[in-house]
Amino acid sequence: MQLNAVGKGKIVKDTVAGATTGRSISIQGVTKVYGHGSAQEFEALKPVSMEIKPGEFVSIVGPSGCGKSTLMLMVAGLLPRSSGLIEIGDRAVTTAFTDVGIAFQDHLLLDFRTALDNVLLQADIRHIDKDLLRTRAVDLFRQLHLEKATDKYPRQMSGGMRQRVSLIRTIVHEPPVLMLDEPFGALDALTRLQVRSDLESLWLRNKPTVLFITHSVEEAVGLSDRIFVMSPSPGEIIEEITVDLPRPRPISLTGSPDFGKYADHIYALFEKMGVLHGIAPVAHGSGAQSAPARSAQ
Template sequence: MTEAIRIQQVSKIYQSRTGPVHALGPVDLDVRPGEFISIVGPSGCGKSTLMLMIAGLLDITGGTIEVNGKQVSGPQTDIGIVFQSPVLVDWRTVLGNVMLQVEMRKLNTNDYIARAHQLLASVGLQDFESRYPFELSGGMQQRTAFCRALVHDPPLILMDEPLGALDAMTREQLRVDLELLWMQTRKTVIFVTHSITESVQLSDRVVVFTPRPGMIDRVIDINLPRPRSFEVRESVQYNQYVHEITNIFMGYGIFHEQKQLSEVS
């Protein structure tokens, strides 16, 4: 079986004004078709760098990346991307923003309009299709961005902290929406997050990165039933996964226990 993504010995060194910055790698990772994979790692460990290289938007310093069996050497067209900010076009409606993806790719709008309606309905936006971005909450804007990333039916979706800018309650709801959306479409997803619980809740596998230069510390299979309801999230097994990842970061000194007042003073 062809891997959806094959990352082999990939590294990135940026040339900056103050000298070279070794941002990432070497990293080896195979992603299976239809897999939901999360990358968690400390700030600055090269997560966005890796996403940009997979998308073909940034040169690779060393190693190779293959997407669907083809080596990445320039911008990939057959992917959907979601960033932290939804980046919607102000003067287009919700439906217009989703269909922009189709129009920019010069695809036939008649072939995709039904899919756009269906995606928007699946995230609860059926009554908001003719609203403009300024009329929407942050969560609704990001749901629109999810639909835009999916409407042209790409096999691969790259998400770089897509829920990072949302308030805690909206974020909670969007995790649930995102899992359901993924279960319906079964796209290959690479999802970058700082949230350990989010990675466990959503993923088939969690890839834990070291501090910069980011390398893979551990890949953890998350064997939990889907959808990951509140019951699942309260299970012992779920919490064991969260602990396992937390402990890795504690080992790097990224988290530490609260000190006794007497130790501080």
């Protein structure tokens, strides 16, 4: 297990083994200030720097309002940054980056289209051959055991099914970069476990670069190659953690002592920052996780 502290503005380079279709992401001294120069000026994000290798699965975890979603939107080119430089591959991000798959907490499926037709929207938007995309989509529906859902409308599907359809729509065009903002936030605990496992399986197909935004320490540890921990607002990176766990990872990791060490370490960081109080340790190797007493600041 590697736990690597990152000083303010320090860039950590790492290596990802294996074939990948992903692209590198370079974030250099990026900040966000709203209402700059006005009486209502608000610093949302202190200078953030990180290097993400092609094919890495990187999570950013932090308390609500720390700026992690703001950072993702700036990386996607959907929100202007106040300072700094962002590059994806060899291209500086100055406008919306289109060669990407983005998913949010809300599945955003169209009620009047079937599950398959929602996925095939990518063909119309991106001018991709519809037969090719249909073949990919059907294969993905099969992989996620959703064959019987292709002709269902969103109202006819469970929350977990809708979110998995959303993930298929996000990756069906095989983008080199995925940006995921709390995609499991609206799901119940058991469904979150299954969809988390499904996401890892989908990612392993082509190894796109993933920037994953989450409040969940367990999801970050369960999915990531590296985790960046952010402070409360105005957010900044306080630590980078390399997760050395084998893949594919089991649907439940709570029986793993190493998993518990990673989770305990991150919770201890939040306790030190005053984000959480009264944290009980994870039960190592017991096959179940203890229920820590937590209260957000």
